[in-house]
Amino acid sequence: MMQAPLFPAASFGDLRARLADLPAADPTSIAAARVRQDNLTKPPGALGRLEELAIFMAGWQGRARPVLDRAQVVVFAGNHGICRQGVNPFPQEVTAQMVANFTRGGAAINQLCRVSGADLSIVALDLDRPTGDFTEGPAMTEAEVLDAMVRGAAAVDTGANVLLLGEMGIGNSTVAAAQARASFGGTAWDWVGPGTGADADKIAIKAHVIEAGMERHAAALSDPLATLAAFGGREQAAICGAVLAARAARIPVMLDGFICTAAAAVLAPLGIGALDHCMVGHASAEPGHRKLLSAIGKKAVLDLGMRLGEGSGAAVALGVLRAALAVHDGMATFAEAGISAG
The missing domain is CATH 1.10.1610.10 (Nicotinate-nucleotide-dimethylbenzimidazole phosphoribosyltransferase (CobT), small domain)
Incomplete structure (x- = not known):
């Protein structure tokens, strides 16, 4: 059957x-x-x-x-209701502005894809409709999560030999820390970091709102998919959909840094080896990433002190992967x- x-x-x-x-x-x-x-x-x-x-x-x-004849990089972008809590020093308009920069070819990921020989796709997910503030309620409904997963899966080129994933979204380092905290425990302080340049006061706000979210959504913490709805963004759900679609097509995946890894790591507690086909491109300078790699049993290909996101570390690691196969x-x-x- x-x-x-x-x-x-x-x-x-x-x-x-x-x-x-x-x-x-x-x-x-x-x-x-x-x-x-x-x-x-x-x-x-x-x-x-x-x-x-x-x-x-x-x-x-x-x-x-x-073989590595065809490499695909997909960068998913989304906006987040948690930004209403003042967790980021930049306005949400920057997400759309960076998507436009990707489209024009002016971002780091464009240059890295060019030199590493990868095709780049950008998928913007309802940037005019941020997710909910997870301190007040779930970030997404079940239907919204599933819709974003479908869109993530649809972005995968089933003819690619490897899929590299990245993200863009103002506020999503807070989302990533919340997802890691929900999936692997500890306290918010174990997972939060500067993201796009948050100072100590902003980092403290991040930790506070994450713990508030944990208290509100305590009933969801035992169910990985429910935690994705409680805390995640559309780009995080899309990453999960792409990871699963790649697995169904037997395509190896190269995850980027902390935010991308945290998104995919939501699937790890399902207990089905959902990340067995995944590599991690680099060890992010974001403080929670090494702890997260340990939690999912992965070793990064590179450690260059990067924390840009947008698939940049994965694209650099593609050169190492090409060398390995050569x-x-x-x-x-x-x-x-x-x-x-x-």
Whole structure:
């Protein structure tokens, strides 16, 4: 019997049922890629993380020698009702202004996509209609979450060899910290940071509103999808939809920094290995990111002190991924080179 597509789903319960049969990495391809790595003209393990990345890609592409002909970057943008609480030093109009900058090719992500060889898509999600203030009620209804997930899934190019995800949204570092706090515990102070440049007073406001949100939505904290509705933004829900659509299509995903990782990490407590196909491009300088990486058992590809968002760290890491696959495919084996393996 053919599995129903993930989207559209009628409810959170319907979506959970459809997630039961997500495809897994191919163990045969993983084993074959590992054998190839062990027979290339180098000491075993000498290329470190590059070897791990090549084997990871082999498993999800289902081939011993994975390819990277087509890379897609998708940046989702949304606006947030929590900004009414004064959590950000910039007005929400900046979200739309930055989307226009992306469209004109003037942002960092445009340059990084150009040099790393990636196609860039920008998806603005109802910027004129911010989500609700989560200190007063849920940020989104179940229907709004599912709609944003559908839009995220629809943005995925199923012909891509890898999907890189990023975001833009004034106030969404507060949303990310709230999502991390809801999903993995601790206190708001474990997760908040400067975001777009918040000073100590703004960071304290962030922590206060997050704890207020936790108190209001305590009943939702045991359900990952309910926490997405309680605290998330449309771009966070869209990231989740894109992650799940990529998994259904067996496309490996490269997440960006703290905000993007926090969005996808909402899926981790579902207990279905929903992030098994995901890499993380870089360790953000945003304070909560390393704690979040530990919580989901991921190791970032790069650590460059970045905290820009908009998919920038993932796009830089794409160059490392290309290097990993180039040496995996192009190096000679000991037998091919006529070198004794010892």
